[in-house]
Amino acid sequence: MTGKIIKGIAGFYYVHDGKSRLYECKAKGVFRNKKIKPLVGDDVEFSVLDEEELTGNIDRILPRKNALVRPAAANVDQAMVVFSITHPAPNLNLLDRFLVMMERQQVPVVICFNKVDLCEGDLMEQYGQIYRQAGYEVEFISTVDKRGLDRVRERLQGKTTVLAGPSGVGKSSLTNELHPDAAMETGDISRKIERGKHTTRHSQLFHIGEDTFMMDTPGFSSMYVEDLEAGELKEYFPEFAAFEEGCKFLGCVHVGEKVCGVKEALSQGKLARSRYDNYLLMYQELKNKRRY
Ligand SMILES: Nc1nc2c(ncn2[C@@H]2O[C@H](COP(=O)(O)OP(=O)(O)OP(=O)(O)O)[C@@H](O)[C@H]2O)c(=O)[nH]1
Numbered sequence: 001m002t003g004k005i006i007k008g009i010a011g012f013y014y015v016h017d018g019k020s021r022l023y024e025c026k027a028k029g030v031f032r033n034k035k036i037k038p039l040v041g042d043d044v045e046f047s048v049l050d051e052e053e054l055t056g057n058i059d060r061i062l063p064r065k066n067a068l069v070r071p072a073a074a075n076v077d078q079a080m081v082v083f084s085i086t087h088p089a090p091n092l093n094l095l096d097r098f099l100v101m102m103e104r105q106q107v108p109v110v111i112c113f114n115k116v117d118l119c120e121g122d123l124m125e126q127y128g129q130i131y132r133q134a135g136y137e138v139e140f141i142s143t144v145d146k147r148g149l150d151r152v153r154e155r156l157q158g159k160t161t162v163l164a165g166p167s168g169v170g171k172s173s174l175t176n177e178l179h180p181d182a183a184m185e186t187g188d189i190s191r192k193i194e195r196g197k198h199t200t201r202h203s204q205l206f207h208i209g210e211d212t213f214m215m216d217t218p219g220f221s222s223m224y225v226e227d228l229e230a231g232e233l234k235e236y237f238p239e240f241a242a243f244e245e246g247c248k249f250l251g252c253v254h255v256g257e258k259v260c261g262v263k264e265a266l267s268q269g270k271l272a273r274s275r276y277d278n279y280l281l282m283y284q285e286l287k288n289k290r291r292y
């Protein structure tokens with residue numbers, strides 16, 4: 001049988017068959033010599049030991065498409081980041097940091113602005129413009145009047161998605177919409193793993209539809225772009241590339257250089273001010289950090 005590891009704790013791996021069943025598996029011996037440790041998100045071949053008890057043993061980890069460090073997970077197809085469009089207003093600095101982290105790990109991102117039912121004025125146009133111009137998929141949703149939720153469901157279908165976003169933006173409300181019995185399933189898993197009883201929060205995937213999984217990511221607000229060279233940062237702002245032809249110096253970082261295509265594009269309104277400002281902030285942070 002094949003399935004996906006949705007959680008690992010205390011030597012047990014919980015393998016979902018993609019449809020409805022969850023097996024409590026061990027990984028006996030096979031990986032020790034190969035120096036490979038099963039990760040949440042891994043697709044595996046496993047043998048069923050007891051069909052009643054739903055126990056099994058993992059025989060093989062199938063080749064990984066990718067393996068993210070943060071959050072630790074394999075085979076992530078995309079990230080969905082949720083911010084509220086208002087109440088509270090989105091923290092674009094935090095959003096841009098998240099985008100850098102995902103660009104760095106080559107994970108496509110869908111940006112969801114929630115609470116559009118509270119939206120006044122042209123906020124949707126504004127934010128849509130900033131992020132579509134930067135090359136991202138943007139959805140506007142409301143878990144209250146259900147706008148945009150079908151489009152979100154379509155985007156998730158058949159994929160493994162990491163869900164992220166700061167507190168209070170409506171992530172729980174969205175998760176409940178996408179998977180009304182999520183709470184039940186969580187309860188079921190926690191009952192099964194009770195013997196593990198670790199308090200540390202491990203990453204876990206939730207099965208939300210056939211071959212469709214989602215992972216909630218803790219600790220979003222403390223996210224920091226570390227261990228990155230300042231000069232490398234520009235590579236993770238994908239919209240800059242189109243204007244780098246206009247930079248005089250090879251390796252232009254678009255900060256203090258006089259002849260710079262990116263700064264030129266900015267002054268012509270072809271790049272979003274907020275994106276560039278957040279680039280500068282992160283750039284300075286990374287520069288300063290290196291002096292210590
Ligand atoms: N008006 C409006 N309110 C919403 C919407 N979605 C969520 N809310 C409200 O926003 C608040 C936060 O929603 P949650 O779903 O708990 O947000 P969360 O992101 O899970 O927050 P944490 O649990 O703190 O991580 C609640 O009071 C929700 O009722 C929406 O689409 N429109």
Ligand SMILES: [Zn+2]
Nearest residue numbers: 247252254260
């Ligand atoms: Zn430049």
